[in-house]
Amino acid sequence: MANTQAEIPIESSTVTSNSNVSSQPNNPLSRKLNKILETRLDNDKEMLEALKALSVFFTENSLRTRRNLRGDIERRSLTINEDFARIFQEVKEELESVHEDVQDMSTCCEEMTSRLKAAKEKTQDLIVKTNKLQGENRVKQIHEDVKILLRTNQQTAGLEIMEQMAVLQETSYEQLYRWAQNECRGLTQETCDISPVLTQAMEALQDRPVLYKYTLDEFGTARRCAVVRGFIDALTRGGPGGTPRPIEMHSHDPLRYVGDMLAWLHQATASEKEHLEALLKQVTLQDLEDNMQEVVGHITEGVCRPLKVRIEQVIVAEPGAVLLYKLSNLLKFYHHTISSIIGTSVASLLMTIEEMHLLSKKMFFNSLSLHASRLMDKVELPPADLGPTASITQTLSLLREVLTSHDSSVVPLDARQADFAQVLSCILDPLLQLCTVSASNLGTADMASYMVNSLYVMKTTLALFEFTDKRLEMLEFQIEAHLDTLINEQASYVLTRAGLSYIYNCVQQHSTEQIYLQEPNIETINFWSISRSHMQPEINRILPPPSLTSACLLR
Numbered sequence: 001m002a003n004t005q006a007e008i009p010i011e012s013s014t015v016t017s018n019s020n021v022s023s024q025p026n027n028p029l030s031r032k033l034n035k036i037l038e039t040r041l042d043n044d045k046e047m048l049e050a051l052k053a054l055s056v057f058f059t060e061n062s063l064r065t066r067r068n069l070r071g072d073i074e075r076r077s078l079t080i081n082e083d084f085a086r087i088f089q090e091v092k093e094e095l096e097s098v099h100e101d102v103q104d105m106s107t108c109c110e111e112m113t114s115r116l117k118a119a120k121e122k123t124q125d126l127i128v129k130t131n132k133l134q135g136e137n138r139v140k141q142i143h144e145d146v147k148i149l150l151r152t153n154q155q156t157a158g159l160e161i162m163e164q165m166a167v168l169q170e171t172s173y174e175q176l177y178r179w180a181q182n183e184c185r186g187l188t189q190e191t192c193d194i195s196p197v198l199t200q201a202m203e204a205l206q207d208r209p210v211l212y213k214y215t216l217d218e219f220g221t222a223r224r225c226a227v228v229r230g231f232i233d234a235l236t237r238g239g240p241g242g243t244p245r246p247i248e249m250h251s252h253d254p255l256r257y258v259g260d261m262l263a264w265l266h267q268a269t270a271s272e273k274e275h276l277e278a279l280l281k282q283v284t285l286q287d288l289e290d291n292m293q294e295v296v297g298h299i300t301e302g303v304c305r306p307l308k309v310r311i312e313q314v315i316v317a318e319p320g321a322v323l324l325y326k327l328s329n330l331l332k333f334y335h336h337t338i339s340s341i342i343g344t345s346v347a348s349l350l351m352t353i354e355e356m357h358l359l360s361k362k363m364f365f366n367s368l369s370l371h372a373s374r375l376m377d378k379v380e381l382p383p384a385d386l387g388p389t390a391s392i393t394q395t396l397s398l399l400r401e402v403l404t405s406h407d408s409s410v411v412p413l414d415a416r417q418a419d420f421a422q423v424l425s426c427i428l429d430p431l432l433q434l435c436t437v438s439a440s441n442l443g444t445a446d447m448a449s450y451m452v453n454s455l456y457v458m459k460t461t462l463a464l465f466e467f468t469d470k471r472l473e474m475l476e477f478q479i480e481a482h483l484d485t486l487i488n489e490q491a492s493y494v495l496t497r498a499g500l501s502y503i504y505n506c507v508q509q510h511s512t513e514q515i516y517l518q519e520p521n522i523e524t525i526n527f528w529s530i531s532r533s534h535m536q537p538e539i540n541r542i543l544p545p546p547s548l549t550s551a552c553l554l555r
Helices: 002-023 030-036 045-057 063-067 069-149 156-184 196-205 209-236 254-279 287-314 321-342 349-375 390-407 413-438 445-460 467-497 503-510 512-518 527-533 537-541 550-554
Strands: none
Touching: 002 069, 045 069, 045 445, 156 196, 156 209, 196 209, 209 254, 254 321, 254 349, 287 321, 287 349, 321 349, 321 390, 349 390, 349 413, 349 467, 390 413, 390 445, 413 445, 503 550, 527 550
16 A cells, blocks of 8 residues: 555656656757767767767766866866877977988088089090190191191192191180189199199190299299288187197297298199199100209298298297297208298299398397407406306306207208308317406416316317317317416426525536536435425416316425
8 A cells, every 4th residue: 555655756757857857858958968868879979989089987886076077077088188288298309300301412412413523524624625635736746647648749738737726726825825824823722733734734834934934923823822821820810720820829938939930831832843743744845854943942932921920929038049049040951941842042042042141140249249259348357266257157058058949950061061160260279369358357377267267167168079189189289378378477486495406407517417517515305395395376276177186286
């Protein structure tokens, strides 16, 4: 009964709700429900795919999951989009890499195409010029063969052929000259490559001396500009990438500064000589060597002015006698070295170097003369020990430095020997005069001791160097002369103090037996003890040589 009663209300409520729904056909909720119920899922593929995707992650049908369904779907959509963006970024990077590779390949292909085109143009020009030279040689051969035809009865034909060949030959020479001139004008780089065709062109142009000379002049002018530009760059900019450093950065060191400039010019001169030899290697003219010397001299003429100005600044600054002498030897060496390349002394570069050598040499000897005049202006008195004065020691130190640099010089032997005598004269002669004037107020024995000491120091200084034999011999004679004077003074002093002057005079006038007959009471005298007790103090002031003791000197 109870169950029956329970079922009745349910049915009545259902009927009531159905009646309410049917009674409200315009309710939005009912319309949505009807639309959903009327939907046929078999034809809606998108809905099926959505439901299938929903079934993958929507596994639990609960109130909480249904409420969070929208957020879960949005988060899952965001994750999918992020994965897609990441994968697409990788694809994009790969595509960019492929694009760069394609661009590199395109650039490489363009460069190869340009190089092939340039090589084709050069090769075509080479073929054309070679054919032209071959045609010119053929014309020359025909011109020579026509001379044989003129000896026969076909002189008219021979003259016509010769005239026609002469016209063709002159036209060919003119075209060849213009081409060679243009080629030479383009040789303005620091390093140039002489093409074989240009060498053959110079060989052909030697039959036309005027055109040949004009072409050489054009080559010399182009190379002169290149050498001047290279020299200025070496002075101010240095080598590629700053290595080597600019020469001007060493201007504080005069010897290195001048040496670097001359070394660069020596290398440039040798390179230009090689370029010219490559250009004229097939030329067979008799005066070829003279032509090459003239052209190399013209090429190097442009650097004379900047070189002269810089060396003059160094020399006029008066860096000192020793440095001036080193500069003089350096200039002399490079003059000799570069002249072996150019082969003539009339080249402007060699004349400039020789002029600077003479200037440095003149300034060097002027410095020595000034030093000598200063010594004579203020003569020092001999010291108490009668040794060399400070002026003598200083001057000998200067002489030692000069002679040391002279021995280490790379100047030829004959040139060094010629300069050596003049250097010794400029230093030793005033020094000897200074010693004489300084000792003029001394006594005879003191003067002899002082002169022996001073001369001995000079001798030991000169003995270390070559080309000093004559001076050493002269000093040795002077030392012996002063030693004789000192010995005589010492002997006279000893005899006088010992009271033996009368006996000595008798010995000189008579024999020993006559002395004993006249003076029978004379006793044997210990001359060594007397000399030791009455010896002059000046004898002890002689400076002993390093290898001798003072006792040996007193003997």
